[in-house]
Structures are given as structure tokens and as C-alpha cells.
Amino acid sequence: MEDFTERVVKLLKEVPAGTVASYGQIARLAGNPRAARQVARILHSMSRKHGIPWHRIVNAKGEIVIRDGEAAFEQEERLREEGVPVIGGKRVDMGHYRWEPGNDELPPPPY
DNA sequence: GCCATGGCTAGTA
């Protein structure tokens, strides 16, 4: 596994229950602000093997953006079980539920 | 709603 992917996987596992993060947020924390789509690809193909809490990742607006309807519903369900309200079955309030990483997760200088 | 963006798995043969 390449460096960037490794960092993303590690970060994803650290997102706590009861919070959400965005694709771009994880990409920034992993050191590449423009690699949001890679985060999506990693979630799509590696969540199962690595036990990643994939349901805690939404887009920048807080929306559930999974294409597969069944999986989208599962994501909504899981978030609610963790105490995260999903407005209209689609959107999480990022103002209240966005994960705020601790200092140990912040990217290294110069950032 | 358009379009620039980028790292590289999983699964098959």
C-alpha cells in the first residue's frame, strides 16, 4: 500500500462514532488537499478489508452521496444509530457533527 | 451544472 493511501486508511479509522468527516477533509489531513476523489476510491474498494467506518464519510455539504441506493440507506441508518441526525434522509449538519481531529492527526509542517 | 483534479485497489486470467 502506497504512502498516501496508508495515511488515508489510518485517518478514516480514527473518525469517531457520533461524528462525520468529508472526503476533502480526510484528503487535507492526509496531506493532499486536492485528492478528495482518492478518498472516495479508497472507501469504495478498501472499506471491507480494513474495517473502515465508511458510513461516517459524507461530502463537503454533509450529504450522503453513495450511488447505490441500498448502501445509501444503510449509511443513513448507521449514522442515526450513532446519534447523528440525517435531515431528510440525505444531509448531516456539518456545523454540529463534523469531526474535529486532535493535534496528533494534524498534518505535519509546513502546513 | 460544469469541469479540473490525482493516486493507484481488487479481482480476474
Place this chain on the structure above:
DNA sequence: GCCATGGCTAGTA
């Protein structure tokens, strides 16, 4: 080539 993005703008009301 694939992908579950993001952010900026034109154009409407």
C-alpha cells in the same frame, strides 16, 4: 480508467 469530490460561476427569481 476508475471513483461515494469540490468549489466557483452564471443565470434565475
